[in-house]
Amino acid sequence: MLKGYKYRIYPNKDQKIQIARTFGCCRFVYNQTLAYRKETYGKEKKSVSKTDCNHYCNRELKKEYEWLKEVDKFALTNAIYNMDCAYQKFFKEHAGYPKFKSKHDKHKSYTTNFTNGNIAADFEEGKIKLPKLKQVKAKFHRKFEGQIKSATVSQVPSGKYYVSILVETEHEELRHTDKNTGLDLGVKDLCITSDGTRYWNPKTIRKYEKKLAKLQRQLSHKEKRSRNYYKQKKKIAICHEKIRNIRKDYLHKVSHEIISENQVIVSEGLQIKNMVKNHHLAKSIMDVSWYELTRQLGYKAEWNGRQYIKIDAFYASSQICSSCGYQNTDIKDLSVREWICPKCRAKHDRDLNAAKNILAEGLRQTA
Template identity: 50%
Template sequence: MLKAYKFRLYPNEEQKIYLAKTFGCTRFIYNKMLAERITSYEENKDLDIKTMKYPTPAQYKTEFEWLKEVDSLALANAQLNLDKAYKNFFRDKSVGFPRFKKKSNTNNYTTNNQNGTVSIENNHIKVPKLKSMIKIEQHRKFNGLIKSCTISQVPSGKYFISILVDTEIAQLPKMDNKIGVDLGIKEFAITSDGVFFSNAKHLKRSEKRLAKLQKDLSRKQKGSNNRKKARLKVAKSHEKISNQRKDMLHKVSTQLINENQVIVIEDLKVSNMIKNHKLAKSIADASFAEFRRMLTYKAKWYGREIIIAPSNYASSQLCSNCDNKSSQTKDLSCRIYICPVCGMIMDRDINAAKNLLKLAI
């Protein structure tokens, strides 16, 4: 089974120069090929898009010789990423057309482990085309065959490497526990057992400091060193918020996976939910989609089952005792569900979680 391990890198100045070159070359190849595809499509709209032939990264090396200085597998993977994005667009227009990569965005490239070109030894990692080994903070060991690795530089200036490994993952012992999980904003997750996982609201707690840093940045002269320093402070603040959020999501998802065999969650359409401008920031801060992604891959790793409730399943409006449907909970300020038929009184979120649990039973 494939599993990725992420570690921090500490490259020296020479290695930073090589990484910057590789980031730039892969970005150039991606943008160059995307521009040519757009031009070709506009000139040949009547032809089948699948029959069109495009240049490969190797063919560009005769015109741009500096591409030879970096890893050819990184350039090839840039082409594969574009192919995937292009096919996804023509398969489903809602995903959006591939966009050009900007230099200001997170820099990254992916390379493959061909003939052992990627290896770790004494807290240093060897990557293709680079003669010296890069220092790595390997905080945990792993066994298995390294398939590929992705090196990235985040806006705060830090370097990371994500290593994809083909390894064996020990399955958790099977159990009979089944649980329904209702997601919310006031409380992040509520289980059918009545357990509440609080919503830390990391962005909201850091908004004042972030606003001050953004204000300081806006006052700095463009191109100055003071502006670079201010931009770095903003980036580090955003990175801290992101890390806090991921830490919470990992802890909650891991606990649910460890304690339950079957987990039922809602099929939340986050893209539609954030159209509510009053709640958009809180919904985005909660990261429901990322939480679902974590539950899904962890369940696959450890032999658990995730059941996704149908999008039209009104878990909040149904009575978990008699199945009567009431529209009272359409008002988000209504926190207690009172059934007009059987008289049951229950917290609206626990009631919704119990209704979700019924899909597993």
């Protein structure tokens, strides 16, 4: 199984120059081979394969533009293959014609392939060996085992650098368990499980959201395209990134815990959640978290032989008494947090009751 590991890297001055040069060369060959393909097709009505494009790069472009030889050769080939992907997509899926890459493109990255130990991680020293860069300082928050396939070096708009290592690894499946759980996704909390575990949204996110709002207000007072304007933009990008990282780390912890402890996991599909009218700013932020959490649960369940069920039909999970099945329409009002079943007198917490119903419905659907 192929698994990706992403780490922050801290290139020194020379390494930064080399990385920038590689980004530039990749963009250059991407554009040049795209133009070559377009031209050959226009003139000779001949289609050009990705291997042809690669030959063209090696034989013509590298001769004419010597500086292309200064960067990693795999990075150039992969840039050509990326161009080919965009091209194939255009034919097969009738997507737009591939665009030429601009210098101002925000997405900067290149991919290099493993060969003869050219990529290696030194977890003890906190360094990663990369072609043409030698040892780059890296922050390893977790180790990996297995055969490295490729490495993608990228730079995000705030200026930070990352490397994603693709590793062929043998996955050790989690042990089978007899426990099942239902999840009620919430706005105030991230979710509550049918056995009563509540996962809160990390408080730190609120802090950074407030900061983000402030930074955005300040931006509106800056003169557009001035130096301070761009400075402010960068601060905003860093803040966004911070929120994204905190959220992702937290969601990984939550999804890992839920998957480890349960064999069958049931949640509502997100369409249902979208029907909930909520005008809070928090809503859009929750959408991202819900989407990411359900995505992680999906693939982690698959990795570990678990079953993840999404209930997609409309289902009145909050209104039904999880003890006796009585439907209490008074609960439609979202402000009712706790209620007592008029029929069986069971006392319910709104979200916990919903989570229990979601589990029951999921198990019913699969039975």
